[in-house]
Amino acid sequence: MKVLAISGSLRPDSYNTKLLRVAEELLPPDVELELYDGLKAVPPYDDEDDVEPAPPAVAALRQALANADGVLIATPEYNSSVPGQLKNALDWVSRPLMKNPLRNKPVVVVGASTGAFGAVWAQGELRKVLSAIGARVVDAEVAVGHAHTRFDEDGRLTDESLQEQLQESIDALLLEMHTRALVLV
Amino acid sequence: MSTTTDTQTALPVGTWTLDPIHSTIGFEVDYLGGTFRGQFRETEARLVAEGDSPVLTGSAKVASVDVKDENLNAHLQSPDFFDAERYPELSFESSEIANEGEEVVVRGGITIRGVEKPVELRGTISEPITDYTGRERIGLRLETTVDRTEFGVDWNAPLPDGNQALQNDVSLAAELYLVKEA
Numbered sequence: 001m002k003v004l005a006i007s008g009s010l011r012p013d014s015y016n017t018k019l020l021r022v023a024e025e026l027l028p029p030d031v032e033l034e035l036y037d038g039l040k041a042v043p044p045y046d047d048e049d050d051v052e053p054a055p056p057a058v059a060a061l062r063q064a065l066a067n068a069d070g071v072l073i074a075t076p077e078y079n080s081s082v083p084g085q086l087k088n089a090l091d092w093v094s095r096p097l098m099k100n101p102l103r104n105k106p107v108v109v110v111g112a113s114t115g116a117f118g119a120v121w122a123q124g125e126l127r128k129v130l131s132a133i134g135a136r137v138v139d140a141e142v143a144v145g146h147a148h149t150r151f152d153e154d155g156r157l158t159d160e161s162l163q164e165q166l167q168e169s170i171d172a173l174l175l176e177m178h179t180r181a182l183v184l185v
Numbered sequence: 186m187s188t189t190t191d192t193q194t195a196l197p198v199g200t201w202t203l204d205p206i207h208s209t210i211g212f213e214v215d216y217l218g219g220t221f222r223g224q225f226r227e228t229e230a231r232l233v234a235e236g237d238s239p240v241l242t243g244s245a246k247v248a249s250v251d252v253k254d255e256n257l258n259a260h261l262q263s264p265d266f267f268d269a270e271r272y273p274e275l276s277f278e279s280s281e282i283a284n285e286g287e288e289v290v291v292r293g294g295i296t297i298r299g300v301e302k303p304v305e306l307r308g309t310i311s312e313p314i315t316d317y318t319g320r321e322r323i324g325l326r327l328e329t330t331v332d333r334t335e336f337g338v339d340w341n342a343p344l345p346d347g348n349q350a351l352q353n354d355v356s357l358a359a360e361l362y363l364v365k366e367a
Contacts, residue, residue, distance in 0.1 A: 097255070098259040103259075104263070104270045131263070131265045132260065132265070134259060134260070135263075135264070136264045137264070179271075183270060183271055184270075
């Protein structure tokens with residue numbers, strides 16, 4: 001099985017990307033994690049551009065989502081909400097709503113921020129957006145607050161309880177992925 | 186004024202199957218101060234009234250839910266609402282059919298999102314008529330109200346005043362044309 005991991009931050013040294021790399025280590029050996037790196041190339045959504053063939057960056061994201069059995073998104077929080085580029089990418093892939101690649105796809109949302117609350121508002125809004133798109137949003141949360149103090153030099157989480165929450169979120173995602181695989185047989 | 190209860194059901198004898206073209210299985214729910222309506226286009230129903238224990242069964246395909254906007258159809262089929270992928274059908278099976286005065290009362294279990302709850306449907310049944318092809322037909326109209334949250338259909342959106350946009354009570358109405366099997 002495959003998990004597509006999407007970081008809502010474009011910064012190369014992003015704490016959210018670090019969180020995804022920690023998550024990769026928590027997956028069982030038969031589950032592959034693909035770290036999506038095309039977010040910056042997604043153009044601004046324009047209904048008039050939303051035709052076939054889609055812009056290459058959009059087509060690549062749609063294909064990556066279609067190939068994945070589940071999705072793990074780590075988001076920062078900008079002005080109490082979802083980063084614009086992440087929301088923009090989701091707006092692209094959501095069209096048409098009835099056939100979009102996130103439809104019924106298990107998705108878990110986690111987040112990290114340098115503030116105290118670990119992007120909880122952005123995570124909440126992102127779950128709402130994903131539900132409206134038709135994704136199967138997993139009921140789990142990891143909020144890495146003060147993110148600049150939570151990773152060691154090797155990128156590992158220094159907080160044991162956060163590590164446990166991340167493992168629980170991953171396990172909940174895997175459960176939904178396996179359940180869906182059985183339903184689709 | 187008195188109401189008579191007659192557990193000896195006076196149903197027209199026979200096995201009756203749904204004419205899906207003329208029948209409607211729909212719902213309505215209060216939303217944003219008005220009433221929002223929809224229906225299921227792919228439906229089945231059967232009334233078996235051959236002996237002492239008549240049974241009414243029915244089902245509707247969730248993927249056939251139909252409201253006035255394609256995107257709303259998609260949302261209603263998603264895990265936020267009926268979750269068509271995991272629970273492709275709504276279904277009903279009666280345990281008892283009785284007459285109470287002018288009404289027909291059908292008790293049984295309704296299953297939505299894989300959750301079965303007891304429910305009582307009330308309505309009317311018409312006398313059989315013979316159609317243009319010589320087949321007997323009856324009309325059965327039944328209604329009930331369910332609390333959607335009891336079935337895990339929990340979606341809502343808060344209004345500025347703190348209330349919720351979508352009410353929990355949903356009226357279900359089945360207007361069934363039933364044709365007697367040969």
